[in-house]
Amino acid sequence: ARRSDGSGIVVIGLGRFGCHLAGALTRMDREVLAIDRDADQVQRFSTQLGRVVQADATEEGALRQLGVTGFGRAVVAIGASVEASVLTVLALVELGLPQIWARATSQKHAKILSSVGAHHVIFPEAETGDRVAHLIVSRLLDFIEFDDEFAIATVRVPQSLVGRTLLDLRPDERYGVRVIGAKVPGERFRYASDDTELPQGGVLVVEGGIEQVQRFAGRN
Ligand code: ADP
Numbered sequence: 513a514r515r516s517d518g519s520g521i522v523v524i525g526l527g528r529f530g531c532h533l534a535g536a537l538t539r540m541d542r543e544v545l546a547i548d549r550d551a552d553q554v555q556r557f558s559t560q561l562g563r564v565v566q567a568d569a570t571e572e573g574a575l576r577q578l579g580v581t582g583f584g585r586a587v588v589a590i591g592a593s594v595e596a597s598v599l600t601v602l603a604l605v606e607l608g609l610p611q612i613w614a615r616a617t618s619q620k621h622a623k624i625l626s627s628v629g630a631h632h633v634i635f636p637e638a639e640t641g642d643r644v645a646h647l648i649v650s651r652l653l654d655f656i657e658f659d660d661e662f663a664i665a666t667v668r669v670p671q672s673l674v675g676r677t678l679l680d681l682r683p684d685e686r687y688g689v690r691v692i693g694a695k696v697p698g699e700r701f702r703y704a705s706d707d708t709e710l711p712q713g714g715v716l717v718v719e720g721g722i723e724q725v726q727r728f729a730g731r732n
Contacts, residue, residue, distance in 0.1 A: 518584035518610070520545060524569045524600055526553045529615060529636050530589030534561050545583065547575075570599035572606050580604070585611040588630070594621050598628060605629035646722065651729040653715065655722070663722040664692075667729040669714045679706035687728040689720030 520543035523534040531553075534546045538561055546564045548554050554566040567574045569588075580586065586609050590597040597614065604612050605628060614630035616622035622633045646652055655665035673681060683689050695701045696711040710716070718725050 518582070519543065520583045520585075522547065522580050522583045522586040522609075524548075524586065524588050525590035525597075525615075526550075526557055526564070527589065527591060529591060530587075531557060533587060533589055538562055545578065545580070547578065570596055570603060572603040575603055575607060580609070581607050583609065585609070585613065587613040587615070588625075589615050591615055591617045594624070597621070598624050601625055601630050602628050646726070650726045652725065655725070657722050661721050662719070663725055664717065664719045665722075665725045665729070667716050667718055667725070669694075669710045669712065669716060670728070670730045672730070673710050674712045676710050677706065678704055678708050678710075681710070683718075683728060687720070688724040689718050689728045691716050691718050693717035 522545045524547045526548040534544050537544050544562050546561045547567050547569050549568045551566050554564050558564045586604050588600045601614050612630045613632040614625040616633050616635055625633050651668050653666040655663050657663040683691050691704045693701045694704045694708050695715045697713045
């Protein structure tokens, strides 16, 4: 049964990206309506996802009939066909969906999506490529980048800094980063303070620009 509180999410396009997105949302207990125009894709995911229907999402009338207007959010996960992706966003705009997320495969594609009314544009390939590059060449274990100036990362304690305290090291002055947490192997993360010693084999939570965090963490 469908809730009418608008908390559900419509996922359009069950390609490689869309099927993972819809699967993750389903595992997070969100109500998902998944739409694909390809009967084989619909068949393939019908047992794994809550509600999977076959429809051409560029057709506003078809979306309306499926009850898409009862949902607060839609993600257009179509990548290969720019035309289908743009027309689908347009249909969702016409239906007045409050939050439309759309996947772009190029900057030009992104520009069109924004200009027709997508509220959020995402670049899964570009973002993942970027992210994996950082993880490969540096000693970052994980990170979130908010913009050029701000990221939060977990990093292994650089070997050259083991045993130093933050008061002595002054990472803000030397590297332009702040160490906000530290974890001794086998223990839990604790907030860092001036007298925190960087533990051998430990992990730090560091904030600052991604380049600064990289420099602090050192190269692989
Ligand atoms: P990926 O790179 O994630 O595999 P694709 O762009 O190759 O993405 O796949 C997109 C999916 O969107 C396909 O399963 C395709 O059938 C579906 N699709 C394409 N156009 C439409 C449309 N107009 N309506 C609904 N689904 C569509």
